[in-house]
Amino acid sequence: MAEASANNPVVLRGRHDFPEISGRIGSIVLNGRLPRHFWTAFFLCFLLILLLLYSITYLIAVGVGGLGINMPVVWGTMISNFVWWIGIGHAGTLISAVLLLLRQPWRASINRFAEAMTLFAVAMAGLFPILHLGRPWFFYWLLPLPNVHMHWPQWRSPLVWDFAAIATYATVSLLFWYMGLLPDLAVLRDRARSRPAQLFYGILALGWRGSAYHWARYQVVYFLLAALATPLVVSVHSIVSLDFTFAITPGYHSTIFPPYFVAGALLSGFAMVLTIAIPLRWAFSVKDLITLRHMDNAAKLMIAAGMVVAYGYVSEAFFAWYSGEPYERAMMAQRALGPYAPLFWIMLSLNCGVLQLLWFRGIRRNMPLLFAIAVAINVGMWIERYIIVVTGPSRDYLPTSWGEQSLTWLDFGILFGSIGTFFALVFLFIRILPAITIFEVEELAEEEGKLG
Amino acid sequence: MSLYGLMAVFAEPEALIEAARGMRERGYRRMDAFSPFPMKELDGILEIPKTRLPWIVLAGGIAGAVLVYALIWYSVEIDYPVNVGGRPLHSWPPFVVIAFEAGILGAAFAGFLGVLAANGLPRYHHPVFNAESFSYARGGKFYLLIETADPKYRKGVTRGQLTRLGAELVEEVEA
Numbered sequence: 243m244a245e246a247s248a249n250n251p252v253v254l255r256g257r258h259d260f261p262e263i264s265g266r267i268g269s270i271v272l273n274g275r276l277p278r279h280f281w282t283a284f285f286l287c288f289l290l291i292l293l294l295l296y297s298i299t300y301l302i303a304v305g306v307g308g309l310g311i312n313m314p315v316v317w318g319t320m321i322s323n324f325v326w327w328i329g330i331g332h333a334g335t336l337i338s339a340v341l342l343l344l345r346q347p348w349r350a351s352i353n354r355f356a357e358a359m360t361l362f363a364v365a366m367a368g369l370f371p372i373l374h375l376g377r378p379w380f381f382y383w384l385l386p387l388p389n390v391h392m393h394w395p396q397w398r399s400p401l402v403w404d405f406a407a408i409a410t411y412a413t414v415s416l417l418f419w420y421m422g423l424l425p426d427l428a429v430l431r432d433r434a435r436s437r438p439a440q441l442f443y444g445i446l447a448l449g450w451r452g453s454a455y456h457w458a459r460y461q462v463v464y465f466l467l468a469a470l471a472t473p474l475v476v477s478v479h480s481i482v483s484l485d486f487t488f489a490i491t492p493g494y495h496s497t498i499f500p501p502y503f504v505a506g507a508l509l510s511g512f513a514m515v516l517t518i519a520i521p522l523r524w525a526f527s528v529k530d531l532i533t534l535r536h537m538d539n540a541a542k543l544m545i546a547a548g549m550v551v552a553y554g555y556v557s558e559a560f561f562a563w564y565s566g567e568p569y570e571r572a573m574m575a576q577r578a579l580g581p582y583a584p585l586f587w588i589m590l591s592l593n594c595g596v597l598q599l600l601w602f603r604g605i606r607r608n609m610p611l612l613f614a615i616a617v618a619i620n621v622g623m624w625i626e627r628y629i630i631v632v633t634g635p636s637r638d639y640l641p642t643s644w645g646e647q648s649l650t651w652l653d654f655g656i657l658f659g660s661i662g663t664f665f666a667l668v669f670l671f672i673r674i675l676p677a678i679t680i681f682e683v684e685e686l687a688e689e690e691g692k693l694g
Numbered sequence: 695m696s697l698y699g700l701m702a703v704f705a706e707p708e709a710l711i712e713a714a715r716g717m718r719e720r721g722y723r724r725m726d727a728f729s730p731f732p733m734k735e736l737d738g739i740l741e742i743p744k745t746r747l748p749w750i751v752l753a754g755g756i757a758g759a760v761l762v763y764a765l766i767w768y769s770v771e772i773d774y775p776v777n778v779g780g781r782p783l784h785s786w787p788p789f790v791v792i793a794f795e796a797g798i799l800g801a802a803f804a805g806f807l808g809v810l811a812a813n814g815l816p817r818y819h820h821p822v823f824n825a826e827s828f829s830y831a832r833g834g835k836f837y838l839l840i841e842t843a844d845p846k847y848r849k850g851v852t853r854g855q856l857t858r859l860g861a862e863l864v865e866e867v868e869a
Binding site: 260264386392393394397398402403406407409410413414417418420421425428429431432433448449450451452453454455456457458459460461462463466467470471473474477481680681682684685688 | 707726727728729730731732733736737740742745747748751755765766769770773774785788789791792794795796798799801802803805806808809810812813815816817818819820822823828829830835
């Protein structure tokens with residue numbers, strides 16, 4: 243590969259050899275001597291898990307009235323959290339599947355934790371529609387199970403599609419992730435010193451031995467799974483957006499929603515990738531494996547997705563006006579000037595304003611600043627989801643019944659609890675499984691002649 | 695104990711490829727190579743047959759989609775027909791959505807389970823693990839295995855050939 247220049251930093255920095263790569267990545271897991279701030283951060287996340295458990299218990303005991311939702315705005319943070327978390331998951335699939343198909347070598351050091359991020363984000367997302375049911379213990383009624391009522395799910399309902407899409411997405415992400423882990427689990431099995439670790443990784447590795455015959459089949463199927471995950475990820479967020487667009491509520495009923503939701507998902511997902519990757523590469527001194535090139539590319543993808551989202555905002559506003567529908571127009575005007583106006587303008591300034599800073603290379607390469615921007619975009623995208631969910635129903639076809647919803651402690655308890663649980667899962671993942679794909683980094687080092 | 699084969703250890707991927715090619719030219723057929731990451735060149739040298747797994751994946755996808763579509767069709771037409779203002783019971787466009795998701799799910803399961811089954815995994819033990827040198831523990835080494843079942847296999851001769859092809863170490867692997 244060509245020598246690195248200041249404009250084009252390399253994917254891997256410095257010289258490496260195989261024992262060094264697998265040893266460094268493996269020892270994060272096997273030695274278990276993680277820095278003190280790791281456990282401090284984990285403890286803070288654990289407190290948030292307790293908050294989540296308390297909030298969920300309260301929600302189930304008291305009912306959805308404990309949330310700020312009220313007529314006419316009966317969809318609140320549960321739905322916006324759901325859309326937000328699903329979107330965060332999508333960047334992981336994009337990095338691992340789409341970049342694999344496009345043979346982008348820079349994905350190798352970040353795809354593993356991006357896939358883990360997908361799994362945990364989908365796990366969080368799956369909570370919310372169920373909690374929002376009011377009687378969460380009946381969620382299995384969405385499944386076509388034999389039952390004494392002799393009825394079936396309503397197949398024409400986007401909520402049932404949603405259930406199918408999320409369940410498929412979670413399962414396929416898990417299979418893809420586990421398949422990618424197999425060769426690395428074999429490395430950990432052989433490197434592990436203690437008997438419990440050898441058993442743990444040995445069982446999970448399923449007897450992988452790196453035979454050339456196995457690799458040949460493995461690679462074909464791994465690419466096929468990536469090829470399957472790509473249309474899946476687009477379909478999942480499109481179906482999520484259909485939950486809204488199938489209703490005639492002003493602000494929901496729009497054909498721009500599926501692509502606009504997918505782009506929003508990528509924007510928030512890449513923001514979350516950066517939010518995790520920047521501290522990760524700093525805390526575990528893997529700056530030569532996860533390099534500035536990765537951060538730079540992720541930031542570029544953020545701005546690409548962000549411009550599509552901005553186009554979505556413009557198109558939504560334009561078609562509300564162009565439709566000539568008084569209620570659509572009123573809703574759009576109220577969104578910008580009504581009770582939710584402060585949130586609306588914060589959202590625009592974060593998702594469209596702050597994002598523009600990423601055009602500058604100096605800012606994309608400045609890690610503290612990039613981290614701050616990524617967090618700002620995460621916040622902005624949550625607000626976007628919330629605005630979409632609440633402003634439509636708050637200004638629908640009966641002006642006498644216009645009204646807003648409030649946010650209670652329970653809304654925030656569940657939101658921050660889920661964020662804490664997500665990060666706790668990420669921490670456990672870093673502790674238990676190799677967060678960087680060993681075999682792909684070794685392959686990359688071999689291809690790029692970075693072996694010393 | 696009977697012998698399963700000879701395991702030759704190489705430090706460099708290029709050395710493994712050279713040795714595999716050399717042994718192939720000397721007429722060996724019952725060989726396997728082990729590497730910490732996939733090496734495309736070995737497919738040609740070892741004449742690994744093209745896998746038929748893509749067809750399994752396709753079949754899994756079609757099966758998932760067809761089964762779920764059939765389930766939906768059965769429920770709306772036969773088991774639970776609901777007449778909503780005379781609209782057709784079999785209104786196919788919304789059903790395609792779930793059938794598509796089921797197709798992806800079926801294909802993914804077929805691929806994942808198919809690759810495990812074709813590779814004979816999970817497997818509790820395999821003779822190659824009897825080799826002392828066969829381990830990822832010190833990072834990536836590259837291994838070439840000649841099975842004793844190979845008609846060309848002669849104990850001393852094969853060992854000598856592997857050593858001359860640059861093996862760091864040649865070890866007997868018990869079955």
